[in-house]
Amino acid sequence: PLHEGWRYLPLRLYKGFWFPEFILPGVLSLRHHLRPTSSDILLVSFPKSGTTWLKALVFAISTRNPELLLSRHPQDCSPNLEAFFAGPHVPDLDALPSPRQFSTHIPYSVLPKSVHDSPCRIIYLCREPKDTLVSTYHFVIGMHRPEAAPQQMPFTEAVELFCKGLSMYGPVWEHQLEYWQESQRRPDKVLFLKYEDMMADPEAIVRRMAEYMGKPFSAAEEMNGMVGEIVRLSSFEKLSGLEINKVGLWGKEFDLGHLAIKNSSFFRNGKVGDWREHFTAEMAERFDAIARDKLHQSGLTHSHSS
Numbered sequence: 001p002l003h004e005g006w007r008y009l010p011l012r013l014y015k016g017f018w019f020p021e022f023i024l025p026g027v028l029s030l031r032h033h034l035r036p037t038s039s040d041i042l043l044v045s046f047p048k049s050g051t052t053w054l055k056a057l058v059f060a061i062s063t064r065n066p067e068l069l070l071s072r073h074p075q076d077c078s079p080n081l082e083a084f085f086a087g088p089h090v091p092d093l094d095a096l097p098s099p100r101q102f103s104t105h106i107p108y109s110v111l112p113k114s115v116h117d118s119p120c121r122i123i124y125l126c127r128e129p130k131d132t133l134v135s136t137y138h139f140v141i142g143m144h145r146p147e148a149a150p151q152q153m154p155f156t157e158a159v160e161l162f163c164k165g166l167s168m169y170g171p172v173w174e175h176q177l178e179y180w181q182e183s184q185r186r187p188d189k190v191l192f193l194k195y196e197d198m199m200a201d202p203e204a205i206v207r208r209m210a211e212y213m214g215k216p217f218s219a220a221e222e223m224n225g226m227v228g229e230i231v232r233l234s235s236f237e238k239l240s241g242l243e244i245n246k247v248g249l250w251g252k253e254f255d256l257g258h259l260a261i262k263n264s265s266f267f268r269n270g271k272v273g274d275w276r277e278h279f280t281a282e283m284a285e286r287f288d289a290i291a292r293d294k295l296h297q298s299g300l301t302h303s304h305s306s
């Protein structure tokens with residue numbers, strides 16, 4: 001079924017999750033083309049969980065050259081696989097430099113089996129769902145078509161849809177839970193990170209990521225302040241102020257119809273707890289009750305959730 005509640009972003013249900021209509025062909029095509037290797041890193045998140053930040057950090061850790069972020073939009077540091085494959089041309093993944101860094105929003109159970117079975121590693125970024133919804137709301141109403149009037153959508157309507165699982169790659173709880181459970185079963189396969197922990201102590205998380213990626217910082221790099229530089233040059237304050245991240249449109253390489261997504265729309269305010277500016281107490285309680293019900297006994301909790 002097709003659902004058009006999110007205005008310019010029709011969603012289609014596939015294997016229990018709602019995919020943007022224009023992306024689903026890429027999700028299906030990917031199965032035939034992705035042959036992960038042991039050096040590949042897959043960056044995974046539910047949309048609007050801080051993927052842009054994750055891409056910047058992993059790129060900086062991998063290259064050890066965070067200055068490159070001054071001239072490159074983080075979205076261009078690791079291609080989104082399903083968007084890549086949704087375009088008119090089948091991309092040549094083998095041409096990408098090694099170690100390859102891909103990103104995807106595909107739920108664990110919908111990933112190609114080749115990813116489950118191969119020794120490639122996954123870094124999953126999880127964000128508190130109320131903040132994720134607020135970010136989704138602003139992102140989707142910010143999408144526009146040339147000459148069209150700005151989109152109107154009451155926030156309460158977005159909450160209704162999101163609670164029913166109706167949002168890009170939703171439901172969010174199942175998405176997070178699948179990766180959480182896999183990270184518990186196979187910690188060497190999935191590193192499960194939280195946006196809120198990254199905000200609280202970014203240097204500690206950067207060190208963890210580097211170790212997981214098999215690229216721990218040397219004593220000399222620690223002495224030189226490499227970790228602090230990576231954190232500084234990947235920060236919201238730094239990236240959102242760069243000209244390269246303020247201009248242009250995202251996704252020129254594939255067909256978005258007449259939809260326009262601004263490169264700048266990946267940077268809004270980058271805060272923990274912005275949901276408080278949008279939710280009433282009743283809305284938050286209803287939302288949290290869903291989380292309690294779905295995450296019950298899983299061990300996955302959301303700090304800063306109330």
Ligand code: A3P
Nearest residue numbers: 048049050051052053135235236267268269270
């Ligand atoms: P907000 O809309 O709450 O500000 P994604 O990259 O998955 O699309 O997620 C976008 C969210 O991450 C936005 O959240 C955006 O502001 C935030 N973000 C982008 N870059 C960031 C960074 N360097 N540090 C922290 N948050 C960042």
